[in-house]
Structure formats: C-alpha cells, structure tokens
Amino acid sequence: MSYKILVTGGAGYIGSILVPELLKQGHKVTVLDNFMFGQNSLLECCAYNHFDVFRGDARDESILKPLLQKHDYIIPLAALVGAPLCSRDKIGTVTTSRDAALSLVKLASAEHRIIIPTTNSGYGVGQKGVYCTEETPLKPISLYGIVKAEAEKIVLDRGNAISFRLATVFGMSPRMRIDLLVNDFTYRAVNDRFVVIFEGHFKRNYIHIRDVARAFLHAINNFEGMKNEPYNVGMSDANLSKLELCAKIKECIPDFVYLESPVGEDPDKRDYVVSNEKIEKTGFKPLYSLEAGIKELIKGYRIITNSKYGNI
Structure with a gap:
C-alpha cells in the first residue's frame, strides 16, 4: 500500500538513505x-514524480x-545530532529536537501516524552485564540524550506513534557523517x-544505516501491531566496547594501530549494553553486519578525502 509521507530533515545522514528507499x-x-x-544528497530523488521537497x-x-x-x-x-554539535548550539538543540516535537503534536491530527527516531544513548550509564530494555528507566547524561x-x-x-531508540549508526550515506564512532575510527x-582511545572499556550498541531505513519501512508495514511503543533498534551481536570495535576494524586493516590513553576522558560518557529483542519479535532483523559496514566505509x-562530512 502506498502512503503519503512527510520527512523533516530528510536530506540528512539517515534521510538521504531512507527517502530513496521510501x-x-x-x-x-x-x-x-x-x-x-x-548538501545535495537528494538530487537523484528529483526524477520521481511522487517526490517533492521544500527548503x-x-x-x-x-x-x-x-x-x-x-x-x-x-x-x-x-x-541537531551528536554531543559536540549539541554542546555548541544548546538553544538550537532544544528547539529542533524537543520543541519541534511539541509543534508537531499540536498541529497533527489524531489520524496522523508518527515514527520518530530517538536514541538509546538515553540509557546513559547502564549496569555492568545487564541489558537495557525498553522498560529500563532512561537516564540520559548528554543534552542530546535529554531532549530526545x-x-x-x-x-x-x-499516541498513534512509534519511537525508535537507535543504536550508534554507521555506514556510508550521500550526506556522510564521519564523526559517528564506527565511521570515525574507520576513517x-x-x-x-x-587512533588513541579514551576509556576504551565503554560499551555501546551499533546499527547499519540501511538497517535503520529498513526499520522505518518495517514500522510502516506493521504500524497497527507496533504503535504506541518504543523499540531499541540495533544489532544484538554488536554490544561492543571501543577496544572491541577497534579490533574488528583491525581485522579489515591489519596495520591499524590503536592505543588506550592512560590519561584524558571521553566527553561522551555513555556506557551500556542493549537488548533488541522487542523489535526482533515483530519480525525485524538487521541484515548488515559490522564487518560489512567497515568494508563499505x-x-x-577512498573517495572522501577531507573532513567536511560531519556535524563538527
């Protein structure tokens, strides 16, 4: 079935993959x-008669x-996404991520269906060895996590909505972000x-950007059975520390050297492992592995040779 879908921020990192798939x-x-x-990441979409865009x-x-x-x-x-950008523009972060949601709820009719991406960074610092589920209390430690x-x-x-608590996203996009962790370390x-790592034992979960797009399509096709709930969206086999992530990258780039600094700290303090069982029970499973994403990156x-592709 075909629907009419409005995507705000649709020319960004995720939207530039999602919109063509829709x-x-x-x-x-x-x-x-x-x-x-x-960015000019949606130019290919202009050939579709059922596509429109507004600045x-x-x-x-x-x-x-x-x-x-x-x-x-x-x-x-x-x-506004990512701790550094959010710290630099706190007012823009609050108005774009939270206040825009208030406007959306105020202006939308009861019939409008909303699928909103948030972040599993809202879990903040989890308990060692205890998986964060959708029932785990949110304790965000960054402005980005708080407003999302x-x-x-x-x-x-x-109501009449679904929330996706996205893991750390990775993979190539026409509107590329190099500042995301997997993308950054691979770059x-x-x-x-x-690379020199701060607090390398900190863990988080990961998801390929094309699987994020697939999750949105899955929600559209299964909306009635999934609505009014949050869902963690990540890879169940990818709750990895920074050191474990670097080891994965080294498997693809053998001369890559990574060192953990004995001093200094990461400004992004989140540290948790996540269960994605809830969305998996609806029939969704990621298709793109971390290894495949690293090889893609x-x-x-080899094409991107500068650092303008980021939020910082």
Whole structure:
C-alpha cells in the first residue's frame, strides 16, 4: 500500500538513505529540510514524480502546518545530532529536537501516524552485564540524550506513534557523517593508521544505516501491531566496547594501530549494553553486519578525502 509521507530533515545522514528507499517502495514522499550543511544528497530523488521537497525549517509552524494536512505519515528526522554539535548550539538543540516535537503534536491530527527516531544513548550509564530494555528507566547524561528522551515522551503520550531508540549508526550515506564512532575510527584507520582511545572499556550498541531505513519501512508495514511503543533498534551481536570495535576494524586493516590513553576522558560518557529483542519479535532483523559496514566505509574513504562530512 502506498502512503503519503512527510520527512523533516530528510536530506540528512539517515534521510538521504531512507527517502530513496521510501520512493522505491512507491510511497509519495515530501522532504522539509533547511539544508544547513549545503548538501545535495537528494538530487537523484528529483526524477520521481511522487517526490517533492521544500527548503525550510521544521520549527516553522507556518511551513509545517500546510504540509501536514497532505500526508498520512510523519517521520521527524530534523535534529541537531551528536554531543559536540549539541554542546555548541544548546538553544538550537532544544528547539529542533524537543520543541519541534511539541509543534508537531499540536498541529497533527489524531489520524496522523508518527515514527520518530530517538536514541538509546538515553540509557546513559547502564549496569555492568545487564541489558537495557525498553522498560529500563532512561537516564540520559548528554543534552542530546535529554531532549530526545523528552521528544519521545511527547510523541508517545500523544499516541498513534512509534519511537525508535537507535543504536550508534554507521555506514556510508550521500550526506556522510564521519564523526559517528564506527565511521570515525574507520576513517582514522584508513587515513592515519592509528587512533588513541579514551576509556576504551565503554560499551555501546551499533546499527547499519540501511538497517535503520529498513526499520522505518518495517514500522510502516506493521504500524497497527507496533504503535504506541518504543523499540531499541540495533544489532544484538554488536554490544561492543571501543577496544572491541577497534579490533574488528583491525581485522579489515591489519596495520591499524590503536592505543588506550592512560590519561584524558571521553566527553561522551555513555556506557551500556542493549537488548533488541522487542523489535526482533515483530519480525525485524538487521541484515548488515559490522564487518560489512567497515568494508563499505573503507571503500567510501577512498573517495572522501577531507573532513567536511560531519556535524563538527
């Protein structure tokens, strides 16, 4: 079945993979984006008759309101993402990630279906050896984690919605982000052949960007059975520490050297392991392994030779 879908921030890292997949499935897609990074990642989509795009801010209710009236689904991707960028622009982080969700809930009708990406970084620092499930209390420790947890509550309390608590995303995208952990470490391995790690025992979960897109398609196709719930979206076999991640990269780049610094600390303090069993029980399973993603990134970094592809 074909739906009319509005994607805010659709020209970003995730949207640049998701929007073409939605179009291939026959959905009518409209993107609202301010193109703050100067990206041209959706140019290929312009050939589709069932694609439209507007330059504007997702916080601007005068733009958002008329667009909402024409769509069945809303996927609000617009956000300032990542601890460094959020620390640099705290007001923009709050207004884009949380206040825009308030506007969306206020302007949307009860019939609108919302699928919102949040983050499993909301779990903050977990208990050693204890998996974080969707029932685990959220204890975000970064501004990004705090506002995304607030946005999730706003949308789920409204109803007719699904929240995806995304693991750390990796993989190539037309609007690339090198600053994400797997992407960053692989970039350093390809270009510098070494990395110095702070607090290498800290663990987190990972998910390939194309599996993120698949999760959204899965939610659209199974909305009634999944609605009004949060879901962790990650790979169950990829709850890895930074040191374990580097070992995986070294398997693909044997001369990569990684060292753990005895001094210094990581500004991103999250440390947890995550269960993805809930979404797996709905029939969703990731297809792209960490190894496949690293090999993909290695090829991509033969093309990308500078660091403009990031949020910092």
